[in-house]
Amino acid sequence: MGGILVTGGAGFIGSHLCERLAGEGREVICLDVFDSFYSKKIKLRNIDSLKDAPNFHLYEGDIRDPAVLEDLFGHHRVEAVVHLAARAGVRPSLEMPRLYTDVNLTGTATLLEHARNFKVSRFLFGSSSSVYGNSDRIPLVETERVDEPVSPYAATKRAGELLTYTYHHLYGMNVSCLRFFTVYGPRQRPEMAIHKFTRLIDQGEAVPLFGDGSSARDYTYVDDIVAGIVAALERARGYQIYNLGRSEVVSLKELIAHIESALGKKANLVFQSEQPGDVRQTCADLTRSRQGLGYEPKIGIQEGIGRFVQWYRTQLTS
Ligand SMILES: NC(=O)c1ccc[n+]([C@@H]2O[C@H](COP(=O)([O-])OP(=O)(O)OC[C@H]3O[C@@H](n4cnc5c(N)ncnc54)[C@H](O)[C@@H]3O)[C@@H](O)[C@H]2O)c1
Secondary structure: OOOOEEEEOOOOOHHHHHHHHHHHHOEEEEOOOOOOOOOOHHHHHHHHHHHOOEEEEEOOOOOOOOOHHHHHEEEEEEEEEEOOOOOOOOHHHHHHHHHHHHHHHHHHHHHHHHHOOHHHHHHEEEEEEEHHOOOOOEOOOOOOOOOOOOOOOHHHHHHHHHHHHHHHHHOEEEEEEEEOOEEEEOOOOOOOOHHHHHHHHOOOOOOEEEOOOOOOOOOEEEHHHHHHHHHHHHHOOOEEEEEEEEEEEHHHHHHHHHHHHOOOOEEEEEEEEOOOOOOOEOOOOOOHHHHHHHHOOOHHHHHHHHHHHHHHHHHHHH
């Protein structure tokens, strides 16, 4: 059995995945450049529990750097790649479209080329519900046409799905594109809504709410996402696209109410106009991922927010 390369493995989702795989005794190779999107200190803490594990190998480097990839693939027999390294986040992608395209697209192309040369048989691509754009056909189904992304970030994710298809077509690589629906839980990126709202409410600061609070998301607990990734690792055959969500719609107002109740504090809301690039609503249809992956999300929003707030409190004291 070869190793599993997790790109972006020190990030929010990646670190949970590395922990799960290493805990199951798999050889895990984590490649992360510790980009400046948020602090390196946070990412090092994410993988702190793994640093001494004999089956965990950390490479600090860039997916766009062929020398780094040569070195890594030369030292480890990589059986599967879970590609999570990216510039994430919708709003900053409007400010930095070239950077997003470079990391998310050139980076993916560089990685795919090495995966092909080193005969990797399975490649999982961390895609996003943002590829659905402003579709109002809720719940969102994988068969829907997705050629109207409304942010550069979304466009790079869709482009990544297409590029991985090409590698499947040309070289027979088994590829699963996993469309994550707003992921949350311990270690969530500091700029993401749940983390940001929790911090602001806890500190008694104003909470900016974009739109009238009716926009809605399908929030997915990180353990459920990791379970979906692990299932895809085991079952990836051919080329597939799967939604990984919770299939439960939560409005912004409801989300705030859950956080308030978990913190025992009231939010000071400041309503602001809607942000360009944001989508109005997401909700995953899970028919295909249930059938193909046996995927079944377990954690609902109330329990998930409770767990997140519990983790948030431990961070204040550590
Ligand atoms: N969190 C979500 O709600 C969500 C939703 C949909 C899709 N995704 C996708 O899932 C993946 C992981 O997201 P996350 O929330 O854990 O983000 P994250 O920012 O916490 O993790 C991404 C990691 O990739 C690393 N990285 C960035 N550029 C790199 C490069 N050029 N080379 C090597 N490493 C690099 C970063 O340092 C970071 O540790 C991303 O591809 C993201 O687009 C996330």
